[in-house]
Amino acid sequence: MLRPAKPDNEAARLEALRRYRILDTPREAAFDDLLAIAAAICDVPMGAITLIDAERQWFKSKLGMDDAPETSRDTAFCAHAILAPQSLTVVPDARLDVRFQDNPVVTTPPGIRFYASAPLLDPAGLPLGALCVMDHHPRELAPRRQEALAALSRQVSQLLELRRSSEELALQLQDRAWYEKKLQAFADALEAHNEELAQQLHLDALTGLANRRALIAALDERLAGDAPFCMALADIDHFKAINDTHGHGVGDEVLARVAESLRAAAGGRGLLARHGGEEFAWLLPGLDLDAALPLCDALRAAVAGAPAALPVTVSIGVAQRQPGDDKASLLQRADLALYAAKHAGRNRVAAR
Template identity: 60%
Template structure:
C-alpha cells in the first residue's frame, strides 16, 4: 500500500475545510440524496461524500458503508484530491500498487472498484470527493464519469451554500445581538438624559423646580394665553439666620420653607426656588385678589409650620396683563416684594400696575 502524499497547499486546504464547519455534523438529506443519485447513475452499491481531514477521512453522506470515518492513510479519496481537476478511477484495486494491500481492500468493505470526483471550492481547494465504490472490478462509461463530475460540482455548490447560509445566520445573530445592545444602551442613555434633564430643572437643596424650569413654564403659560400670576417669596432676615446659626441651619430653614410652599402651592401652580432665599410661585387661573389671598395663606403657613427656626416670608404678587412679557411680569412681582419689605416684612403686597 502506498500512503497518499500531502498536497502542497495542505495548510490552506485544511483551513478552507474548517471554514465550512461541516465535519462531524449530523446527516443532511441534501447530501444523502446526491450520494444516492451518484450510486444509481453509476450502478454501484456504495457511494459517499468524503471529506479529507488532517488524519482521517470523514463521510458527510454515505450509502452501503457502515463506518462514519476511516484513517486518511487508507482513504482512496486522499489520493484523488492530489489531482483536483479530474476524476480518479481505479478499475481493480487489487491491481493497483497504491491499494492492493489496503485494509479497505483486503477487509471490509472489500473495495475493488473506485471512482472519485474531487469537491473543489471556488478558490481551488480540494476538500474531498464524491465517490462511488463497488466490491467487484468494473469500468465507468463516459456518460457516468461526466455525471459524477456534474454531481460533484453540485456537492461543492451545496457546501458553499451551506457555508454562506451559516455565515449569514451568524451575521444576523450578531446583528440582532448588537441591535439589542444598542437598544439597551439607547434606553440607558435616554434614562440618563432624563435624569440630567430633571437635574437641570430641579434645585438640588430643596427638590423644588429651579429658575430654569420656572422660566420655561412661565413662557409657555404666557404663550398659551393663560391667566397667570407670579408671586415672589423671600425669607425675611435670612442673612441673620446664616450668620447666627450657620449655613447648615440656613439650609434646613430653606428646606422647611420649600416643604410648606410645596404643600400649599403645588396644587394650583408651580413652586420653584429662584435663588438664595428667594422662591417663586407661578399661580394658574387666578385673578389678582385670589392670587393675593393664596399668597396670604402661604405666608401664614410659613410662619406657623417651619420647624428648624421660626421664620417669616415677604411676598410680592402680580397678574399678567395683555402684552406682558415674562420679564415684565416678574419685574412687577419683584417690585411688589420690595414694597412688602419696605413695609415691614412678613406681609403680602399685590402689584396694581
C-alpha cells in the first residue's frame, strides 16, 4: 500500500475546506440523493461523498458501507484522487494497483475492488474531496458513465458552494437588497445545474438513448390520448454469449454500437430508448402496424448490416395500441411478439 502524498497546495486547500464549515455536520438528504443517483447510474452497490481533512477522510454521505463517520487519510482512495483534481480517478481492480493492493479496505470488509471518483472542487479549483462509487468486483466504467459521474460531482460541488453561501448570507440579513440579489444569483446557478442533472436522469448513461424512466413517461402520455401508436421491442440476439465469451466490457461496446445503429436508422422518428439490459424500445406515435412494420425491419437490417469486428443482429416485436390497453398489456403483447421473432429464428420482425 502506498500512503497518499499531500498536495503542494495543501495549506490553501485545507483553508478552503474550513470555509465551508461542513466537517462533522449531520447527513443531509440533498447529498444522499446525489450519491444515490451516482450509484444507480454506475450500477454499483457502494459510494460516498468524502472530504479530505488534514489527517482523516470524512464522509458527508455514504451508501452500502458501515456507519463510521471517518477513516484515516492514509487508507483513503480519495486522498489519492485529490492529487489529480482535473480528472476522474478509475481503479478497475484495486488488487492489481500497487497503491491499494494490500490496503485494509481492499483485503478486509468492505472489500473494495473497483473504485471511481470525480473531484469536488471549490470555485478556485482546489480539491476538497470526491464523489466516489465502488464495487466488490473488478470492472470497467464506460465513458458515458464517467461523464455522468463527472456531471454529478459538479452538482455536489455546487451544492457545497450554495450551502456555504447560504450560511454567509444569513449573516448579512441587515442588507436585504444585497441578500436577495446574491441568493437569486445562486438560485439561478443551481437551476442551470439541475437542468443538466435532469438530462442525466432521462438518458441512459451507456448508450445515450432515452432511459426506461423517459420511455414510461412518454408511454403514459400516449395512453392518455386516443391517437394510434405502436410499441416495438428490440433485443440483441445471443447477447449472453457475447458477455460470457468476450466479457462485459465488450458487451457494453456492443450495446453502444447497436444503439448508434438504431439511432441512425430511426432518423429522429418517435422515441428510441434503452428498455433494460440488451433490450431497446421504439415508441412510434401516429402509426398502425402496416406503417410500423417496414420501419422496424429497416432498423433490424441496419443493425445486421453495420460493419463491425463482432457482428450482431436483433429480433424485434411490434404491438399496436388497442382499446383498453394499459402499459402492462401493451408491453406484454410487444414482448410476446419479440418472443415469436426469436422462436422463428431471430434476426426478424414479428407483430401481435
